[in-house]
Amino acid sequence: MKTLKQTKTFWIWIAAAVVFAVVTQFLINGGTLNSFYVNTLFFIGINIILAASLHLIIGITGQFSIGHAGFLAVGAYASAIVTTKLSLPFPVALLAGGVVAAIAGLVIGIPTLRLRGDYLAIATLGFGEIMRIVFLNMDYVGGASGMTVAHLITWPWLFACVLITIVVIVNFTNSTHGRACISVRENEIAADAMGINTTYYKVMAFAIGAFFAGIAGALHAHNFYIIQPTNFGFLKSFDILIFVVLGGLGSMSGAVIAAILLTIISTFLADFPEVRMVVYSLVLIAMMLFRPQGLLGTREITSFFKVGKSAKGGSQDASKQTVA
């Protein structure tokens, strides 16, 4: 009975999302949303995918990765090569971006995920920088001047990617594998003692996160007409990290909400980049000092409507911060 109810809720959410997508498509076609809003909408979509993918790595599995822009770069360049150099269709490029980024995630994850906490953070940061420098020195992809890419994404593509990302990550979180990942986050040694192959689950979460970051990279490349190594620096990784941290480490809906809000704020502050960064940094510090668990903690937004029940995928005690 419970399963049936859950399935029903799931399909209601999907139907609501599809209705939203169709309505938005009509608004775009009808010209109600001008190109500025459409661009912002696309940017929000890409950021949601990035936030959700990093949420899986940091929020669910508790592995502090700050080189996420590296996977974004790998996906962007791989997909750009597929469409511009090999002239293959866009869906192939999308998939190629994800797969190549996932392979990069495996290659970097298997050795570095043996490290913990700070060391892992620094190793992933190093990986992100190495990726940037590799693309900077590759003449095949244009070096520092970057690569021009055709604008191929449309609203249905973008929305489908966002929806698939969220559905896959939410279902993963609520599956056996997801519970294993949460146990790694809560206490790695205890998880190990309970017979969970912690390395396997860490690498798995890392590769899935990298896959979706690669998809986001493919969308990014085919949205902004040009990709350059400077787009994927240190600061890009921090931008993604800020979504996850502000939304609440361990809360999917928190990460998505933070991605939407911060993208809108930064679009309006685009003319004042310094002010934007100063505000970002102050918010980050204030958040850590006064509410270290983020906006929603490990709870989901839906849990606020269910009285007396704890959220799925989160810990029982929402006031306690458990990540890392």
Add this chain to the structure above:
Amino acid sequence: MEIIQQLVNGVSLGSIYALIALGYTMVYGIVKLINFAHGDVFMVGAFIGFYCISIFHLGFFPALVIAMVACAIFGVLIERIAYKPLRNATRIAALITAIGVSLFIEYGTIYARGAQPEAYPSNIVPLKSLELFGVKISGQSLLILGTSVFLMILLQFIVHKTKIGKAMRAVSHDMDAARLMGINVNNTISATFAIGSALAGAAGVIFGMYYTKIEPLMGIIPGLKAFVAAVLGGIGIIPGAMTGGLLLGVIEALVSASGYSLWRDGVAFVVLILILIFRPAGLFGKNVREKV
């Protein structure tokens, strides 16, 4: 002789990394926090030195001392405002705060004075270059090396011979036991931040003099590389940071010399990942077994 010339350059660069790495390693050793803002303290030091020299027309050494003192105060302020309330918070919260402080200093500086770079006045110190067995060693390299070695000896003296140094070693060994022994832990941590930041400030002035160009985002890459140097030597170990810095400088100079100068920034991170995989405790570190 070309190779020796490059080694000399590498050692000069490496001593700058070593000075920054010392601050990282001391802070990490005592509060187990990667102080991301350390690279930005280095940048602030470079700017203070620049303003002392260009506006107040001070010499190199007075500027160096003023930058060091100002950075020491700045470092203590950062610690008191941002890090002290998080002493018992999770590691991830402290790390994110450090990133926030780093971004705040960088973009606060840009907001306050603009992003345009400044050129350090050259020939602050009239120095001749030295010819030794056909190798030309510039006076600036010698000055950099001399200043860094002096500061490192001073640091060793402070850490091993003074009361505050003893307190620092005790706190880094076991904070709770040190507190029970009557050591003022908060003051000791502040002193550590002050000393580390002063060294970073000195490195900033030296860096400005050596490379002549300074800008508000200049702290990011040297800061990260200095962290690599600290990990390379074994984080928390002071001689390790010195060795790691010098080694990293020499490696970078050799990579540049063999014609891959564009890859120079990447090499440091490759070194980092290799050292983390094969010897996570660093060259000088001991492997500590994890206890449940």
